[in-house]
Amino acid sequence: VAALQDEKNSLMSENEIMNDRLEQLDDSLDDPNTVVAKKYFSAQLQLEQLQEENYRLEAAKDDYRVHCEDLEKQVIELQHRNNELTSLAEESR
Numbered sequence: 491v492a493a494l495q496d497e498k499n500s501l502m503s504e505n506e507i508m509n510d511r512l513e514q515l516d517d518s519l520d521d522p523n524t525v526v527a528k529k530y531f532s533a534q535l536q537l538e539q540l541q542e543e544n545y546r547l548e549a550a551k552d553d554y555r556v557h558c559e560d561l562e563k564q565v566i567e568l569q570h571r572n573n574e575l576t577s578l579a580e581e582s583r
Contacts, residue, residue: 518524522531 515526518526519530521527
């Protein structure tokens with residue numbers, strides 16, 4: 491029982507130390523002048539910029555896909571028209 495109580499006390503003190511460290515980290519993020527906070531806010535800003543760029547690129551990709559489909563339809567139509575004209579040219583000869 492004494493060994494378990496010692497282990498419990500040890501774990502409780504370790505837990506308290508960890509909670510204090512966590513609280514210090516939280517406090518350092520709240521203070522915009524600390525290095526950790528500056529890096530955090532910089533990373534957050536970079537993440538937002540990359541998300542915006544990703545959204546813009548996805549929209550551009552969709553636009554290009556639609557444009558490509560339109561061009562493919564035009565190619566098919568032109569191939570049919572070319573075949574018709576070739577056929578008419580052969581008949582004329």
